[in-house]
Amino acid sequence: MTHAPSLASPKQTWGALTVKLLVLLVAALLLFAPFLFQDTRSIEVAARICVFIVLVASYDVLIGYTGIVSFAHTMFFGFGAYGAAIALRTMGPGWDAIALGASVGCVISIVVAAAIGLLSLRVKAIFFAMITLAAASVVMVLASQLSQITGGEDGITYKTPAVFKTAYKLLVDDHGKVVRWFGVKINGKLAAYYFVYASCFALFLVMLRLVGSPIGTVLKAIRENEARAEAIGYRVVAYRTFVFCFSAVVASLAGTIYAIWLKYTGPKTALSFTIMIDILLMVVIGGMGTMWGAVIGAVLLVLAQYYLRDLMGSAAEALVNVPLAPQVLAPDRWLFWLGIIFILLVYNFPKGIAGTLADKGASR
Amino acid sequence: MSLLSLNAIETAIGQYAVLHQVSLEVCEGGVFVLLGRNGAGKTTTLRSIMGLWRPSAGSVVFQGQDMRGLHTAEIARLGIAYVPESMGIFGGLTVEENLILATRNGRFDQERLKRIWQLFPALERFWSKQAWSLSGGQKQMLSVARAIIEPRKLILVDEPTKGLAPAIVDAMMEAFRDISQTTTILLVEQNFEFAKSLGRDMAVIEDGRVVHTGSMADFARDTALQNRLLSLSAS
Amino acid sequence: MGQTQQEGALEPLKSTLQRLGGVNLLPFAVAVIAFVLIGAPSSWVTLTVAGLAMGMMLFLMASGLSLIFGLMDVLNFGHSAFISFGAFVAASVLAWLGGWLGADSLVLNALAVFCAFAAAILFGLAGGWFFEVVIIKPVYRDHLRQILITMGALIVAEQMILALWGGSPMTVPRPAFLTGSILLGDVAIEVYRIFAFLLGLAVYLALYWLLNRSRLGLLIRAGVEDREMVEALGFRIDRLFVGVFMLGSALAALGGAMWAGYETLITPALGGQMMIVVFIVVIIGGLGSVEGTLLGAIMVGLVANYVGFLAPKLALASNMLLMMAILMWRPNGLRPAVT
Numbered sequence: 001m002t003h004a005p006s007l008a009s010p011k012q013t014w015g016a017l018t019v020k021l022l023v024l025l026v027a028a029l030l031l032f033a034p035f036l037f038q039d040t041r042s043i044e045v046a047a048r049i050c051v052f053i054v055l056v057a058s059y060d061v062l063i064g065y066t067g068i069v070s071f072a073h074t075m076f077f078g079f080g081a082y083g084a085a086i087a088l089r090t091m092g093p094g095w096d097a098i099a100l101g102a103s104v105g106c107v108i109s110i111v112v113a114a115a116i117g118l119l120s121l122r123v124k125a126i127f128f129a130m131i132t133l134a135a136a137s138v139v140m141v142l143a144s145q146l147s148q149i150t151g152g153e154d155g156i157t158y159k160t161p162a163v164f165k166t167a168y169k170l171l172v173d174d175h176g177k178v179v180r181w182f183g184v185k186i187n188g189k190l191a192a193y194y195f196v197y198a199s200c201f202a203l204f205l206v207m208l209r210l211v212g213s214p215i216g217t218v219l220k221a222i223r224e225n226e227a228r229a230e231a232i233g234y235r236v237v238a239y240r241t242f243v244f245c246f247s248a249v250v251a252s253l254a255g256t257i258y259a260i261w262l263k264y265t266g267p268k269t270a271l272s273f274t275i276m277i278d279i280l281l282m283v284v285i286g287g288m289g290t291m292w293g294a295v296i297g298a299v300l301l302v303l304a305q306y307y308l309r310d311l312m313g314s315a316a317e318a319l320v321n322v323p324l325a326p327q328v329l330a331p332d333r334w335l336f337w338l339g340i341i342f343i344l345l346v347y348n349f350p351k352g353i354a355g356t357l358a359d360k361g362a363s364r
Numbered sequence: 365m366s367l368l369s370l371n372a373i374e375t376a377i378g379q380y381a382v383l384h385q386v387s388l389e390v391c392e393g394g395v396f397v398l399l400g401r402n403g404a405g406k407t408t409t410l411r412s413i414m415g416l417w418r419p420s421a422g423s424v425v426f427q428g429q430d431m432r433g434l435h436t437a438e439i440a441r442l443g444i445a446y447v448p449e450s451m452g453i454f455g456g457l458t459v460e461e462n463l464i465l466a467t468r469n470g471r472f473d474q475e476r477l478k479r480i481w482q483l484f485p486a487l488e489r490f491w492s493k494q495a496w497s498l499s500g501g502q503k504q505m506l507s508v509a510r511a512i513i514e515p516r517k518l519i520l521v522d523e524p525t526k527g528l529a530p531a532i533v534d535a536m537m538e539a540f541r542d543i544s545q546t547t548t549i550l551l552v553e554q555n556f557e558f559a560k561s562l563g564r565d566m567a568v569i570e571d572g573r574v575v576h577t578g579s580m581a582d583f584a585r586d587t588a589l590q591n592r593l594l595s596l597s598a599s
Numbered sequence: 600m601g602q603t604q605q606e607g608a609l610e611p612l613k614s615t616l617q618r619l620g621g622v623n624l625l626p627f628a629v630a631v632i633a634f635v636l637i638g639a640p641s642s643w644v645t646l647t648v649a650g651l652a653m654g655m656m657l658f659l660m661a662s663g664l665s666l667i668f669g670l671m672d673v674l675n676f677g678h679s680a681f682i683s684f685g686a687f688v689a690a691s692v693l694a695w696l697g698g699w700l701g702a703d704s705l706v707l708n709a710l711a712v713f714c715a716f717a718a719a720i721l722f723g724l725a726g727g728w729f730f731e732v733v734i735i736k737p738v739y740r741d742h743l744r745q746i747l748i749t750m751g752a753l754i755v756a757e758q759m760i761l762a763l764w765g766g767s768p769m770t771v772p773r774p775a776f777l778t779g780s781i782l783l784g785d786v787a788i789e790v791y792r793i794f795a796f797l798l799g800l801a802v803y804l805a806l807y808w809l810l811n812r813s814r815l816g817l818l819i820r821a822g823v824e825d826r827e828m829v830e831a832l833g834f835r836i837d838r839l840f841v842g843v844f845m846l847g848s849a850l851a852a853l854g855g856a857m858w859a860g861y862e863t864l865i866t867p868a869l870g871g872q873m874m875i876v877v878f879i880v881v882i883i884g885g886l887g888s889v890e891g892t893l894l895g896a897i898m899v900g901l902v903a904n905y906v907g908f909l910a911p912k913l914a915l916a917s918n919m920l921l922m923m924a925i926l927m928w929r930p931n932g933l934r935p936a937v938t
Contacts, residue, residue, distance in 0.1 A: 069746050119926065127886075129746055130674070130878045131922075137875045138919045145915065273871070277754060284747060332766075336758035342751040346744055347737060414831055440833035452828035454821045465821055466832050470814050510832070 015360030023292045026299055030197060034190055035182050041306070047193055049302045050200040051258045056282045057207050057294035058250035064288035065211055066243050067223035072132035073279055075139045076113065076248040078271035080105035080255025085156045085265035086149065093159035102256040106249050113248035117241035140271050155266020164192035164260065196261050203250055208291055210246065219243060277335070278305075281342055287352025296353050301338075309334050367392040367548050368413070368518060373422030375405075375412045382408045383419070383572045390518070390565070395540065395549045397563035397580060399556070399594060405572040406552040407449060410520045413550075414446050415439045427517070445511035449522040449552075453503045455496030459487055462495050466510040473513075480509045483539045501532035508536070512543055519543070522552045533558060556594065560584050568593045622933045626897045633905040644786045646904045652792035654893075654900025655799025656861065659854030660873060661880040662806065662892045663847025669823040669887020671840050673735055674742075676749040678851055679877065680756030681726060683870030685719040685852025686859035687764050690771040692718045693860075700774050708774040712860075719856035720849045727848025731841050753870075760867045768866045771859045795857055802850065806889050819843060823887055879922045885932030894933055 029036065033046035055077060062068045083105030084098055091097035112135070120131045143150045150156070162168055168188030171179040179186045210216060222229045222236050230236045259265045268274075278301060286297020316330050349356045368390040375383040382405050390396045398406050411417045413424055415436040424431045431439055440446070445466075454462055463480075464470060481488040484505040490498060495506060504524055511519045524540075525533045533555070540549060540562055553559040559566070563580035576583070576593060583589065630647055637643045664678045692715040693700060699711040734752050738744045777794055780787040810816035818839060822829045826836050858873065859865045876899060884895025899918055906917040913920075925933065 063743070067743060069743060119923070127882065129676075130882060131926075134875050134878055134882075134919055134922065138916055141915045145912075277750075280747065280750065330762075333758055333762055335754055336762065339751050339754035339758060343734070343748055343755070346747045346751065350744060416827055416831070435835065436827075436830040437833050437835045440831055446828075446831040448828070448831075452825055452831070454824045454828070456820060456824055457817065461817055464814075465817055465829075468833070 013358060013360060016358040018360075019290075019292045019296070019354050019357050023295045026295055027201075034193055035184050038184060043189070043193055045302060045306050047196045047261050048258075049299055050196050051254050051261070052278070052282065052298040052302055053295050054200045054203045054207075054254040054257075055251055056279055056286065056298045057204060057291050058247040058254065059279050060283050060286075060288060060291065060294045061207060061211060061219075061243060061247045061250075063283060064290065064293070065216060065223065066219045066240060068240060068244065069129040070132040070244070071129060071276055072116070072136040072139075073247070073251055074271055074273070074275045075136040076109045076251035077255040077258075077275065078139065078143065079108045079112070080252030081259040081265045081270035082143070082150060082156075082255075083108070083252070084256040084259040085158055088158040088160065088259075089156055093161050095161060098161070098256070098260060101259075102253060105252040105256055109248040109252040110245050113245045114241060117244045118237070136273070136276070140267065140273070143267055143271055151266065153267060155264060155269070157264045160192070160260050160263055162188070164188045164195065192261060196257055199257050200254070203253060204291070207250065211291060215239075215242075281338055283352075284342060284345055285352055287354030287356070287358075289351070290354045290358070292358075293352050293354030300353075304334075304338070312337075366390070367427060368550070369425045370409070370413070371423045371425065373412055373419040373424060375408055375417050375419045377408070377417065381572070383412065385422070386412075386569070386572070386574055387422075388567055388574065388577070390548065390550055392548055393544070394564035395544050395551050395562045397559040397566040398550065398552045398569060399554075399559060399566060400569035401594070402554075404569045406569055407522055408572075409569065410446065410448075410522055410550070410552060413439075413520060414444065443515075443517035445514075445516045445519045447507045447511050447519065447521040447524065449526065451503050451507040453495045453498075453506055456494060458492050458494055459490050459498070459506060460492055462506055463487075463510055463513050466513045468514055476513055476515075480513065483542060484509055484535070501528050504528060504532070504536065505539075508539060508543075512547065516547055518548045518550060520550050520552075523554060524551070525553065525555045525558050537562065556590075623894060625894070625933070626901055629898065629901050629905070633901070633909075636909055637905070641784075641786045642908065644783075645788065646908055647901065648788050648792050648796070650901035650904035651897065652789075652795040652799075652861075652900070653903065654897035655796050655803075656854055656857045657873075657876060657880050657900055658799050658893050658896035659802060659857060660851050661854075661877045661884075661896055662802075662889055663850040664877060665881045665884065665886055665892040666819075666889065667844055667847045668881070670819055670826075670843050671735075671739070673739070673745060674749070675730070675735070676746060676874075677730065677734070677752040677756060678749075678848075679870035679874035680753050680760075681723050681848045681851035682855035682858070682873050682877075683757070683760055683867065684722055684726065685855030686771075686865050686869055687760060687769070687855075687867075688722045688852070689715040689719040689856030690769055690859050690865060691764075693772050697772060700772050705776055708776055712774055712777070716853060716856050719852040723849030723852030724845045726852075727845035728841060730848065731844035735844070757867060757870065760870075764867065766867060768864050771863050771865060773860055773863060777860070791861060795861060798857065802853070803889070803893055810889060815839075876918060879918045881932075883922055883925050883932055885929075885935030888934050891932060891934030 030046055030050060034043055037043070037046070055073070059070075059073050062070055062073075080102065083103075084101035087097040087101030087104070091100070116132060116135060120128050144152050146152075147154075159165075163170075165188040168191070169178040169186075170188065170191055171186040173179050184190065211219075218229070218234055218239055221232070222234065222239060226236055255270055259270070262269060282297035282301045283294060284297070285300060286295065287293025312330070312334055345352065351359070366389050368388075370386055370388040372385045372387050373383055374381065374385065386405070386409060388396075388398075388409075398409065400406050408417060412419050413431075415431065415434055415438075419432075426439075426442055426444065429442070431442070434442075446452075454465070457465070463477075464472065467473075484502075486498075486502045487505055487509055490502065495503065498506065508521070508524065511521075521540075524536055528536065537558060540551070543549065544562070549562075551559065551562065560580060565578070566580045566583055567577040568575050570593065576589065633646070634640075634643050637646070660682050663681075664675060667678075668674050693711060696711040696714060699707040702708065730752065734748060735745070738748050773791070777791045780789045781793075782788075808816075810819060818829060818834055818836075822836050822839060829836050855869070855873075858869070862869075880895040880899050881892055882895075883898060884891035884893070898921065902917055902921050903914065907914040
């Protein structure tokens with residue numbers, strides 16, 4: 001049985017197998033994260049990883065599978081997050097508010113993506129990148145200007161459905177106290193985490209389905225040779241606009257999920273250009289053009305964000321007497337190092353970790 | 365004596381191997397014609413000589429010098445000019461600017477300029493017009509003029525008669541006859557009549573391989589061979 | 600039938616407009632419309648001068664980007680790093696030469712300003728060389744990796760600015776002779792704006808001469824159209840590239856230095872903010888042409904100032920709306936390099 005797939009697809013290498021095993025491992029670790037790592041920070045990290053896997057994978061559908069470079073991905077993430085946030089604040093904590101916020105976020109994302117796409121996907125790729133960058137920056141400015149609606153720089157805090165409250169007792173024992181499994185309280189926080197996990201898992205499966213479908217093949221054909229794809233009879237602009245809208249919707253839903261988890265939405269968590277840079281780093285480090293790469297990139301970078309900074313902080317303190325070392329090793333400078341790693345990766349391993357690993361053991 | 369020789373060159377565009385073991389000997393003087401169907405590899409051969417595409421194997425030797433690893437600009441400076449099929453005219457530049465760019469030091473040799481004006485009177489007439497406003501034939505003249513504004517040893521010309529009116533084709537033929545008195549021409553041509561009346565030596569390329577090489581006079585007599593090798597372009 | 604008649608009537612108007620300068624008339628049209636809407640001539644003059652000065656500074660920042668793209672087909676997302684570095688280098692030199700700046704001597708004042716700008720330009724030249732040779736050269740003709748690499752370089756450069764100058768805003772001292780305003784009737788015009796306009800104009804004229812009257816410019820213009828053919832004519836266009844890249848980066852640094860003196864308070868976020876505007880300028884103007892960039896820069900400068908006065912709420916979106924409108928009318932911008 002285990003031989004069958006490798007015989008059927010000769011491309012299967014031990015490297016590709018390793019990648020898939022790694023991703024399975026990540027999925028399993030995330031599934032049991034609340035039980036394996038029992039502190040609040042770890043569960044924050046786990047939830048962030050889930051959301052960013054979806055966000056990065058949806059970006060990879062654009063950049064890796066279709067060859068479109070957009071800098072507006074956080075904008076769509078923000079539409080979803082702000083949609084849910086504004087609905088939850090005005091309508092109160094309920095599922096109806098979440099549904100409405102999520103749908104409004106999706107609709108706005110589709111409309112904006114279609115507008116940008118139809119206006120500029122027919123021009124040069126480089127124009128498109130510039131236009132998305134300009135659009136994203138305008139939305140960012142608008143969000144901080146329209147403070148009555150968006151809360152400006154401070155953002156919005158709100159309540160989510162009661163079942164997600166930390167104090168909510170999901171399972172109670174005979175004494176009315178919350179049940180513990182393996183020392184973990186079965187409370188609303190846990191429910192919220194599994195809500196994030198399940199919705200992200202579902203979205204990821206949808207994307208896997210898309211890239212594995214005939215549409216995914218067409219997208220790759222467009223990326224490889226646009227003129228030829230057009231000549232064969234595929235309407236390149238229509239396909240590209242569709243993909244742009246699709247990834248915008250997924251990003252928007254990821255934004256909604258993250259907004260529900262955080263119970264706060266502001267420019268820093270949902271719109272800032274730093275998130276865009278994070279996504280870029282994740283997709284390149286993980287590997288463009290494979291969904292598995294998105295998983296690896298998101299895990300590595302979120303872990304680095306949370307734990308590498310501490311490491312750099314202690315390194316900076318240790319080297320306090322070496323000139324310039326404290327400045328470049330300061331925890332705030334971690335982007336400097338990531339930027340350098342990023343450049344080196346694009347030069348030397350343009351396929352990222354997943355792609356490079358998958359080529360290992362190839363018979364050629 | 366051999367001016368240019370290709371020794372078993374192999375050129376690939378992307379992952380598609382276009383030329384397979386192409387070998388040619390172009391002797392000094394006269395017109396050497398490269399015939400073959402569309403997509404046979406004629407343009408690729410010219411571009412490989414010019415260093416615009418790099419052969420992955422084999423060598424291109426010009427006047428005894430192996431040109432492997434030379435930059436296109438250095439190859440040009442050895443005395444090779446290129447008239448591409450697209451003509452390569454700078455549309456935003458005037459006729460004068462197009463020509464002066466092709467001179468080595470930014471000054472015209474008045475003798476040569478006069479000769480060019482004689483060959484192609486239209487260029488004098490539109491001297492300070494922007495080149496995009498020229499007709500197709502005039503652009504072709506400008507492209508050829510650019511190749512001969514400086515003394516060259518070899519001119520590579522890619523399908524100069526494509527899409528031109530018969531009258532202009534005749535003018536072009538005169539021009540090439542005149543140029544070939546002093547300069548060797550390697551001509552890629554689909555118009556067999558044109559090629560036949562100009563060519564001294566010739567070769568036929570098919571599917572990236574040289575399938576025939578010899579003198580044009582012999583080839584022109586052998587209609588059976590023509591039909592076999594050029595069935596498309598002879599019609 | 601009515602339509603053809605109308606077109607027939609429009610044709611002479613069209614050709615007249617074309618003769619008068621075609622799209623070059625747009626800034627004048629904008630200025631006239633704004634004059635009617637604003638009503639008060641003195642405010643209009645102030646806004647127009649401010650718009651022109653801003654436009655000229657934007658031109659300095661954007662021309663290099665446009666030129667580099669036109670010639671090399673390289674879009675440098677890291678271009679704004681040179682703007683930021685130019686601003687901070689100039690500000691640091693000015694602060695360091697505080698003695699000269701404070702001295703009661705016009706010569707010393709001017710010398711300090713000159714040194715600051717020269718330092719910015721030198722930095723731009725050196726940085727541009729490094730950027731071209733180390734960062735860009737390996738990824739010619741690969742747009743996707745180009746965008747990623749230059750974006751990565753931008754991240755690194757911004758972090759370097761943060762590490763070198765810290766995250767807090769920096770005040771930029773301005774010499775006495777560039778402060779204050781002159782009065783023309785009841786209109787006050789800031790001296791620095793006149794200075795910025797004149798310097799921008801001088802750079803434009805120099806660039807115009809370089810591109811249209813010199814052999815080097817002939818090569819550059821030819822290279823914008825067809826680099827392969829320029830190589831086939833015997834010129835090493837890769838060496839030309841390095842030169843153009845250095846020139847473009849130096850112009851961006853000079854633009855940043857000018858902007859620093861204009862704003863008098865700069866933060867490391869400056870480059871990122873200007874980048875968006877610079878992109879809009881080159882998209883409006885048409886990538887690759889210096890004239891187009893000037894036109895785009897002046898349009899953006901004027902519209903930003905007029906809208907800022909007429910409808911402050913719209914000010915931030917005005918650039919974007921302008922870009923959208925122009926792209927719908929002309930998808931390649933007003934005056935793209937290749938016709």
